[in-house]
Amino acid sequence: MFYRINMADLSVKKDEGTPYQGLGGRALSSRIIDTEVSPTDHALGEGNKLVFVTGLLSGTGAPNAGRMSLGAKSPLTGGIKESNVGGAMGHKLGRLGIRGIIVEGLPKKEISYIIRVCSEGLFLEEMPELKGLDIYDTVAKLQEKFGAKIAIGCIGTAGERKMATACVGFTDMEGDPTRQAGRGGMGAVMGSKGIKAIIADDSGTKMVPFVDEPAFRAGAKKLANALLTHPVTSQALPAYGTDVLVNILSEAGGLPTRNFSSGRFEGANNIGGETLAATIHERGGKTGHGCSPGCIIRCSQIYKDKKGEVLTGGFEYESCWSFGAHLGVDNLDDIALMNRLCDDYGVDSIDTGVAIGVAMEAGYIKFGDSQAAINLIHELGKATPMGRILGAGAETTGKVFGVRRVPTVKGQAIPAYDPRAVKGVGVTYATTTMGADHTAGYSVTANILGVGGKVDPLKPEGQVELSRNLQIATAFIDSTGLCLFVAFAILDIPEGLEGIVEMCNARYGWNKTIGDYLEMGKQVLREERAFNSSAGIGDGADDLPDFFRKELLPPHNVAFDVPKAELDTVFNF
Template sequence: MRRLLRVNLKKKTYAWEELNSTYRKYAGHGLITSILFNEMDPKADALGPENKLIIATGLLSGTPFPNANRVSIGAKSPLTGGIKEANSGGTAAKVLAQMGIAAVVFEDAADDWTTVKVTKDGATFESASALVGKGNYDILNTYNKDYASVISIGQAGEKLAKSSAISVGTSDGHPRMAARGGIGAVMGSKKLKLVLIDDTGAGKVEIPADKKDVFRENVRAMSKAIMDFPMTGGLKALGTAVLVNLVDQMGCAPTKNFRYGRCEGHEKLSGEYMMELSQKRPNFVMTHKCSDGCLVSCSNILTDEQGNLLCASVEYETLALVGTNCCITDLDAVAKINYICNDVGVDTMEVGCALAICMDAGLLAWGDGDAAVKLASEMKEGTEKGSMLIDGAQATGEKLGVSRIPTVKRQALAGYDPRFLKGTGVTYATSPMGADHTSGNIIPTPDGDYNPIAQTGQGPVSTFVQRHNTAVDCMGFCLFPYLVCCAVPALYQHINTCAGIMLGEDVSENYFIELGADVINMELKFNERAGITKADDKLPDFFYSEKLDTCDQVFDVDTKEIEAVHDR
């Protein structure tokens, strides 16, 4: 039985709640959206007590279904002003699901810094005053051995910074970040520094006895499909850093604050280069799981020449936005900045774009990794410049008077130039989340017939992918099972069958796309009431007027096609 645990931080009380008929069909991302849509005034201050911080588990989290233990954390975003779901690896989804918890809903705000311990019996409250000022690594090192899951904010969340993130620890003590939209600031506004989950006495996720065999068969078939999928090998070997060379070859690697599509020296940031280093550097790991139940292990642990930890994990988006976009091709410098971001608790994509804006403003030279590390470390020190960076790209651009700010709805773009990947550009423009690749990144495959630079046809593709990706987050999946299903659509039946078993009802063939559309619709209505409309569905001006050197293209998808994305 999936339940909500509502925690009132002001009163220091909690209550268990069965999922009502409205919420029963949702999980993960969708449950967050449904709760915010039904219970919250969209005009309420994102950093006020009316906002709700929700940690939700996917419908298939905690089950044996592969790659299904990513956690969704959401709230009204202080960055975009709209609804926000940020997704992370770590231990939380599996552990909470196995405790029968569909979501923990944090309401109101504590008077003083608080730690909440969640157990199978409810929640207890302790002072977190001794933890104030501590970074996420310090906290994880202290608590990870004694708790099944550790969820915390660093200094950025405490300061209510607009790009602050929430750390969710892995079982071996590395922070993974629910990074986007400044949700760490929502946790900070509630004076909630730390959530510890004690899973003592937790059972397993219940699968009805008469359905266990069917569930198992579908898990087996999906697992085999994932392992046989050609892309699995590349990601297993090189991680998401496999994209560095591929995106550069396509000519859409963000370079010099999105001026160019290729970056000289990018090879030194690539998965192939990491593989070389892993042969030479002690403790350097190329295959690491962000969460239990993963069959792919696309994460990594980067170390220096002596084998000391630089950062785990360094992902493509960071390599692109802190790396190529700043013309920094020193992998160690990027990893050091990533470590600082994880510790302070900020979104590396915001910081990468903000650093490039600082370079545009002349605060440091393009490609100067050492200077960038020094500036990033000011985030921890709390200097004026550091405080500017933790508020993200938009705030940094506005403060420095730089007009070239690559954001949509105030959220920084991901590591793909939308003048080449125009479908991704449509997603950036129209996603209720603001510029967000996980909402619907559309990359051509070598044997496919999708044309990324075509002026027409991008809208329907983006609609389709946005709906599917939203449903992916409702299951607790990383994108892997979905990518495999894209290649072989017949595989959806395995997801549908297992989802139906968990819901206790058969679901239609179109379950995934209908679920995604339903959730996005609620988000659009919430956002509209919050003041975000179709007029905000646009990219920064320079993408419409400056041609990208590699493909001689501007972003020229017809406005009507963009307006129709969510009307289908």
């Protein structure tokens, strides 16, 4: 079931979505944007569209299938964007039979609207009382009116002000907005459409239908067994969360420190997963927390402050890094507060942290000054001139301050793995259609963790092939509604991948092979690259900033040396 919402006349129509049959998640969101949005349209204009789509397995109860995708032309990169998010929304929309919600046009009045989805249908409603609220207060108002069991996705004041790094915050299993469609400015697009929130209530719904339920259950068991067997998904992530990577990357010399000037941080242990878990347990928080229905990896957590009050949740490695090692800060409480403020104002914690690091590089504030960094995030929340600069992203911040070492690709900040010491992910940063994005082809698997084989992270050989294969596979996984972290298991345990294929086939009555599904991933990348090319983002943009090739990174004293000619072959398939 598809719905179209035209904000110009406030109409809501059911749409059979005939051209989009057989697609889900990223494959669906990118197909809609590629088909219906002109690449030359302004990202905040009437021609852009914001889509909310579920994955092929959403609502089924499949292991770790609680993800969903938001899509639009990005105000940050100027290209096509899919932003993937967990929480309760994807599962509930799947149970409600929603394949896609397409929001188009611009409203004539500046009133906060909400999209309400329930068993009776989809409704567009005015809620002017939400205007000017940040995300936590918005969630509280909506829960007060519609009940605690609904799923919510909403924007804060950053989205209302159309800041290019604005995200959309989604509620987790406890009803707290700790999950973000973080990257690419989807919150700004949502704000331009006048949509403050989307809520879903799946009360009264029945189990989604299966063409072959026994075969689906058998496939689900294969994937579950793989996830519960692999040491990364069954031990490391539940115990320490993604922040377990801090010490691993620092030891490998690939933890970007003080705006990518070093690969090791002397305070890594103070902010790493082991210390994070110990602090959480000491204060009565929770590790091993599932962020969405059906999650059996449980890498999320609930972090409390010294007074025992919940401060933040879903405290990811990338956020601990962006406000930690990247800024030269080793105080977990200060880092957690910065993460909470970003979640509340509604901005991407990666781009915000990197932008602050660029301001530190310029000497605006000092590296290691966490209180000054916290103050800058408050400026962003108040939309002061400096806050507006930071809210426009790291690349804009670098231009304003005249900084040369600005770690961005296609306008989006590079995340928590230095591409000189983790060269496979450097290839992904340089070439992905999404702007710098580690999740688009997570080469850290073979480069650092020894998952799915081993490719020396310090040498250029084999990195293009590694990134290419992972980008193709990731585009498929992002289309299913599965969490990307299932890749850790299925790269080493073939039965897990078999289970995914069997679940998709049994859900819809298909007879597709893994080759067919990988072809879906290739087609996603082809369509995204075609859109970007028409938007003016050609092959020449597929590279890293020059300082990565010219400045040697301590402690290994290496540069990024994968030849540009090889980068240009990533999408030769």
